[in-house]
Amino acid sequence: MFRAALTDRLQAAFTAAGIVLPEGFPVSVELASDTRFGDYQSNAAMTLAKQLKTNPRALAEQIKAAFSADELCSEVSIAGPGFLNFRISPAALSAKVQAITTGTSCDVVQVAQPKTIVIDFSAPNIAKPMHVGHIRSTFIGDCLARVSRFVGHKVITDNHVGDWGTQFGMIIHGWKTQLDHEALKKHPIQELVRTYKLINQKTKDDESVLTLCKTELVKLQQGDEENLAIWKECVRLTLVQLEEVYGTLDIEFDHYLGESFYNDALGPLVTDLLSRGIAVLSEGAAVIFSEGTAAVEDDPFMTRDRETKEWVQLPLIIQKSDGGFLYGTTDLATINYRVQEWQADEIWYVVGAPQQLHFRQVFAAAKRMGHSTAMTHIAFGSILGPDGKMFKTRSGETVGLLEVIEEAIERARAAAEEKDQGLSDAEKDEIARIIGSGSVKYAELSQNRLTDYKFSWDKMLSLQGNTAPYLINAYVRTRSIFRKLEGSAVTLTPEIALTEPAEIALAMKLAQFAEATHDVLVDHRPNTLANYLYELANTYHSFYEACHVLNSTGVVRNTRLTLCEATSRVLKTGLGLLGIQTTERM
Numbered sequence: 185m186f187r188a189a190l191t192d193r194l195q196a197a198f199t200a201a202g203i204v205l206p207e208g209f210p211v212s213v214e215l216a217s218d219t220r221f222g223d224y225q226s227n228a229a230m231t232l233a234k235q236l237k238t239n240p241r242a243l244a245e246q247i248k249a250a251f252s253a254d255e256l257c258s259e260v261s262i263a264g265p266g267f268l269n270f271r272i273s274p275a276a277l278s279a280k281v282q283a284i285t286t287g288t289s290c291d292v293v294q295v296a297q298p299k300t301i302v303i304d305f306s307a308p309n310i311a312k313p314m315h316v317g318h319i320r321s322t323f324i325g326d327c328l329a330r331v332s333r334f335v336g337h338k339v340i341t342d343n344h345v346g347d348w349g350t351q352f353g354m355i356i357h358g359w360k361t362q363l364d365h366e367a368l369k370k371h372p373i374q375e376l377v378r379t380y381k382l383i384n385q386k387t388k389d390d391e392s393v394l395t396l397c398k399t400e401l402v403k404l405q406q407g408d409e410e411n412l413a414i415w416k417e418c419v420r421l422t423l424v425q426l427e428e429v430y431g432t433l434d435i436e437f438d439h440y441l442g443e444s445f446y447n448d449a450l451g452p453l454v455t456d457l458l459s460r461g462i463a464v465l466s467e468g469a470a471v472i473f474s475e476g477t478a479a480v481e482d483d484p485f486m487t488r489d490r491e492t493k494e495w496v497q498l499p500l501i502i503q504k505s506d507g508g509f510l511y512g513t514t515d516l517a518t519i520n521y522r523v524q525e526w527q528a529d530e531i532w533y534v535v536g537a538p539q540q541l542h543f544r545q546v547f548a549a550a551k552r553m554g555h556s557t558a559m560t561h562i563a564f565g566s567i568l569g570p571d572g573k574m575f576k577t578r579s580g581e582t583v584g585l586l587e588v589i590e591e592a593i594e595r596a597r598a599a600a601e602e603k604d605q606g607l608s609d610a611e612k613d614e615i616a617r618i619i620g621s622g623s624v625k626y627a628e629l630s631q632n633r634l635t636d637y638k639f640s641w642d643k644m645l646s647l648q649g650n651t652a653p654y655l656i657n658a659y660v661r662t663r664s665i666f667r668k669l670e671g672s673a674v675t676l677t678p679e680i681a682l683t684e685p686a687e688i689a690l691a692m693k694l695a696q697f698a699e700a701t702h703d704v705l706v707d708h709r710p711n712t713l714a715n716y717l718y719e720l721a722n723t724y725h726s727f728y729e730a731c732h733v734l735n736s737t738g739v740v741r742n743t744r745l746t747l748c749e750a751t752s753r754v755l756k757t758g759l760g761l762l763g764i765q766t767t768e769r770m
Contacts (some may be wrong), residue, residue, distance in 0.1 A: 209231075212226060241262065255275055277688065281747060291698060302530070305321045308346070314586065315583060317582060320536070328710070342441055347443055352418075360414075432621065449520070470501070472549050475552070500546070516546060519546070562633070563633070566636045591641075593621065618765045622765065624644065627639070627643070627651070662749075676746050
């Protein structure tokens with residue numbers, strides 16, 4: 185990666201110039217904000233000059249004189265009060281493009297210290313269909329898993345499904361009294377949802393029904409054979425549907441360890457935390473209070489009272505006074521398992537922003553238990569409808585995820601029908617599947633995960649703008665050049681001469697793929713990669729318009745074909761990291 189190489193050389197230049205850096209001083213290099221002056225830039229000289237109370241321009245001159253450009257840079261210059269600018273040499277760019285076309289990973293380097301990372305994402309509930317609210321967790325988590333594996337980490341994906349809890353008392357009672365078994369055979373999840381809603385309403389109208397549901401739940405928790413069999417069938421039916429949805433989306437999990445997997449560990453966990461003084465009994469419940477060592481505004485176990493404005497305790501309850509356990513208890517047991525069984529160095533939770541306080545408390549409690557594993561809550565915002573409100577159906581129901589994907593595919597299929605390219609129906613169906621599912625994924629992954637965004641069919645399926653169809657079409661365009669050469673002997677050689685501005689710009693953008701890929705994991709933002717791919721597609725289209733490929737000859741032709749091949753590989757690889765497939769024609 186050019187940025188990493190420049191950073192290393194800049195660090196060496198400080199040493200060569202006899203400049204002692206303060207401890208922890210960041211020597212960083214970034215993409216240039218104005219490419220008229222260079223491809224990369226650094227404000228390290230200005231930042232250090234401010235600390236040393238010296239002239240930043242003079243300091244920059246010292247660093248420049250000590251900087252080893254060699255074959256990497258064709259120019260090192262100083263702009264403004266002390267910006268250091270670096271222009272990558274055509275030779276270095278040519279070597280990078282050649283490496284992209286000959287390697288297996290588009291010249292993306294592996295991490296120096298691979299880690300074992302557990303990624304917890306998607307997590308739908310048993311006996312309920314996946315809906316649009318699962319889009320963000322599912323797609324973000326899958327992308328982070330793909331990128332992490334690609335750069336060399338060991339990744340374990342765990343779908344922590346909601347397969348236990350009070351709702352099963354209602355589901356079991358409904359199964360025994362209201363279930364339509366014929367409907368269950370045809371549409372199992374819909375029938376389970378219908379039954380649950382019916383019983384749920386009955387509990388509100390008749391307290392005796394609620395009592396019956398609680399009785400069924402207790403029997404389940406105590407291991408009643410009939411209730412366990414019903415519960416297991418509910419889990420099985422739901423997992424069948426989940427596999428259908430995930431299969432359509434090309435998403436796989438290493439494990440489906442739901443809440444029930446940790447049931448036997450909850451009691452011993454509470455006993456252990458009480459014996460170690462991490463938890464205490466309060467009003468009959470086992471809770472974890474603040475240690476009092478952190479500033480109150482940073483302490484997840486403290487909150488400000490709305491009326492008195494005084495700081496008061498906000499404990500994490502791990503066992504209620506009636507003996508019941510809570511999500512926090514299960515999450516702590518889950519952390520124990522992931523650390524002990526999988527030797528996790530890091531655990532990532534891709535869960536909505538409203539759960540921020542919960543995870544702050546759980547992570548703090550886990551640290552007090554002795555866990556040094558890094559734990560991260562990767563939060564995200566909401567998907568809104570065109571009206572700016574939560575995305576719902578006209579009847580107010582949550583939109584099903586499978587329905588969203590199917591409609592996207594149908595719309596893409598209708599668009600394919602409008603084009604007469606001599607494709608068979610089977611080819612159109614496959615293209616529609618790729619475009620449709622890819623469009624929904626890209627509409628999500630191109631967004632800043634922390635912001636809300638509006639769901640728009642027209643925008644996500646458009647061939648113009650920052651969309652999956654636009655990027656896939658760019659890939660198709662790269663392949664169309666080689667299709668036109670079918671029957672001709674095409675052998676790309678290492679002889680590359682980058683001379684035209686459009687050639688150099690494309691080579692420079694291709695070289696940034698490795699940086700964009702690694703940057704995804706800096707703050708867990710897939711949109712970093714999505715935005716890079718959009719910029720690459722734009723740069724390629726500019727190159728395509730400015731530089732004739734097939735009409736050129738000799739080294740020029742080889743150079744341009746090599747750029748097309750490199751762009752093809754980077755687009756296909758990059759889209760693949762987003763979980764999006766490509767097609768040769770569309």
